[in-house]
Amino acid sequence: MFSCQLTKNLFNRLLQNNVINEEVLSKISGQYTRDNTTNPLFLLTEKNGVDMCLLQDFYSKFNIGYKFCSSLTEIEIDEFEYNKLRTLKDGFLKVRKSDNTPLYIVAAPHVVLSNQESFGDKDAEIVLVPPHIIFDLIKSQENDVIAVDDSALDIRNVESQIETLSNIDDIDDNESFGEVENYVRNLLLKAVYMGASDVHLEPFETFFRIRFRLDGVLISIEEASSGVKDPITSYIKIQSSLNIAERRVPQDGRMEVQMQGGAKVDFRTSTLPTLHGEKIVLRLMDSSVLKLGISKLGFSELEYNRYMTALSNPQGLVLVTGPTGSGKSVTLYSGLQVLNTIDKNISTAEDPVEIPVDGINQVPVNDKTGLSYAAALKSFLRQDPDIIMVGEIRDLETASIAVKASQTGHLVLSTLHTNSASATINRLLNIGIEPFNLASCLSLVIAQRLARRLCQNCKVPRTLTFTESEELSTKFTEFNEGDVVYQSSENGCEKCTKGYSGRVGLYEVMPITEEISEAILNGLSEIEIDKIARNNNVLSIYDSGMQKIKSGITTLSEVLRVTSD
Numbered sequence: 001m002f003s004c005q006l007t008k009n010l011f012n013r014l015l016q017n018n019v020i021n022e023e024v025l026s027k028i029s030g031q032y033t034r035d036n037t038t039n040p041l042f043l044l045t046e047k048n049g050v051d052m053c054l055l056q057d058f059y060s061k062f063n064i065g066y067k068f069c070s071s072l073t074e075i076e077i078d079e080f081e082y083n084k085l086r087t088l089k090d091g092f093l094k095v096r097k098s099d100n101t102p103l104y105i106v107a108a109p110h111v112v113l114s115n116q117e118s119f120g121d122k123d124a125e126i127v128l129v130p131p132h133i134i135f136d137l138i139k140s141q142e143n144d145v146i147a148v149d150d151s152a153l154d155i156r157n158v159e160s161q162i163e164t165l166s167n168i169d170d171i172d173d174n175e176s177f178g179e180v181e182n183y184v185r186n187l188l189l190k191a192v193y194m195g196a197s198d199v200h201l202e203p204f205e206t207f208f209r210i211r212f213r214l215d216g217v218l219i220s221i222e223e224a225s226s227g228v229k230d231p232i233t234s235y236i237k238i239q240s241s242l243n244i245a246e247r248r249v250p251q252d253g254r255m256e257v258q259m260q261g262g263a264k265v266d267f268r269t270s271t272l273p274t275l276h277g278e279k280i281v282l283r284l285m286d287s288s289v290l291k292l293g294i295s296k297l298g299f300s301e302l303e304y305n306r307y308m309t310a311l312s313n314p315q316g317l318v319l320v321t322g323p324t325g326s327g328k329s330v331t332l333y334s335g336l337q338v339l340n341t342i343d344k345n346i347s348t349a350e351d352p353v354e355i356p357v358d359g360i361n362q363v364p365v366n367d368k369t370g371l372s373y374a375a376a377l378k379s380f381l382r383q384d385p386d387i388i389m390v391g392e393i394r395d396l397e398t399a400s401i402a403v404k405a406s407q408t409g410h411l412v413l414s415t416l417h418t419n420s421a422s423a424t425i426n427r428l429l430n431i432g433i434e435p436f437n438l439a440s441c442l443s444l445v446i447a448q449r450l451a452r453r454l455c456q457n458c459k460v461p462r463t464l465t466f467t468e469s470e471e472l473s474t475k476f477t478e479f480n481e482g483d484v485v486y487q488s489s490e491n492g493c494e495k496c497t498k499g500y501s502g503r504v505g506l507y508e509v510m511p512i513t514e515e516i517s518e519a520i521l522n523g524l525s526e527i528e529i530d531k532i533a534r535n536n537n538v539l540s541i542y543d544s545g546m547q548k549i550k551s552g553i554t555t556l557s558e559v560l561r562v563t564s565d
Contacts, residue, residue: 052130188257198281202274203278208223226276247278308338327505339387386410477543542563
């Protein structure tokens with residue numbers, strides 16, 4: 001059951017006082033057995049069947065000489081001093097009050113007895129709270145609670161074990177490999193905690209580099225001796241169900257990391273043989289982005305309405321374009337979420353399936369077995385589909401089937417790698433799609449980029465000069481002398497990375513009007529189609545960026561960075 005006798009005693013008292021029942025105790029005990037890095041006190045949650053009112057009443061009756069607090073408002077905090085993993089393991093949180101005196105917030109009376117060496121401050125005050133209060137305190141500080149062991153993120157601990165890991169083939173049986181496992185797990189949890197989209201592990205001749213992609217920009221996290229590359233690479237390959245003996249060809253797989261509270265986070269693994277070993281990139285498959293909804297992605301009201309109108313059509317071809325990492329998948333998945341109702345049969349062909357979604361038939365493309373995009377599309381058409389999503393249109397065969405499907409009563413969504421909406425039309429014509437087919441089926445093209453979003457906590461206001469306002473003004477966005485725009489704080493703050501926090505979409509949403517359809521049939525150039533779009537009040541990606549600068553969402557340097565094609 002529980003390793004600490006004092007914890008056992010507390011849970012027995014909870015049981016005797018009818019705060020919990022045997023079923024709840026069994027559930028908590030089982031969770032603790034599977035993951036004993038978290039104090040079982042933090043498993044006393046409503047999710048596990050605990051009546052929080054009964055728990056709070058039980059706590060309020062402890063007569064131990066400590067102050068009892070039942071809510072956040074009763075606790076005065078000026079500064080946090082804590083290690084997340086230790087807090088979750090030992091059951092207490094150290095903070096400082098406004099007068100700089102230390103305050104220990106404990107989740108049970110016996111926590112003090114179990115950790116006497118940590119309560120050495122003579123002037124310290126000890127406050128007893130129900131365990132969920134500690135969670136709420138950390139959430140109020142960081143908006144999320146993830147058990148990252150900061151001490152385990154010291155790669156020197158891994159380096160010290162390398163001598164015992166010389167035989168990679170026996171790596172599973174080597175006890176010292178636990179140090180590597182602990183390091184990798186905490187590294188990935190740190191990536192999730194920081195909001196990284198990708199983790200890069202790169203071997204070089206004399207060192208091993210680890211970088212995170214944060215808000216679209218790579219930053220260095222750590223460098224170590226080149227000796228750590230083989231154990232770390234082999235561990236990740238094992239967890240991703242890859243062949244650890246094969247180092248000569250690229251491999252793709254998936255692995256998952258369990259978070260605090262039992263939630264699991266998936267990573268897509270990609271290995272690439274380089275001169276000095278295998279480079280690994282782990283992409284975070286974050287399904288939480290689907291909870292944002294289309295309205296939160298950065299569309300203007302007009303752009304949002306255009307996208308929703310296209311999605312409401314029973315047939316047609318909707319394309320989302322942009323370079324790798326521009327957010328195309330999120331835009332498509334958000335649209336699929338709108339369409340994902342009980343009366344719709346939705347099938348997708350993806351390489352790979354990035355975010356599993358209940359209610360959607362997702363097919364992973366595998367060219368080695370003959371399951372190409374084209375083959376999947378042909379099968380979809382025999383499965384009575386309403387909506388089809390193709391991960392990417394790469395060739396004439398896939399494009400032709402997608403076009404035919406959109407002409408025969410199906411709504412088809414897909415992506416292309418082009419720089420603008422008008423360039424998408426030329427790309428499909430160059431692939432080999434006939435102009436009359438394209439003009440009749442294409443209903444909407446969205447071109448997009450992702451720009452870093454200004455931190456609303458530390459962004460710095462600046463007043464435009466007359467010259468600057470003239471240079472920034474466009475057909476769709478007017479700037480005047482004296483207007484206030486914002487720039488990023490050089491050093492940032494505790495809530496951001498160098499003045500930026502998160503990303504926002506810059507969009508060109510071009511509905512295919514009769515005028516544009518005629519332009520396609522008449523073979524007009526990309527530039528001419530672009531002019532027609534602007535006359536139809538379609539903002540370019542740059543114009544979309546200008547509007548977000550005026551609204552204080554991003555900066556000119558960011559817009560220029562992502563629109564300089």
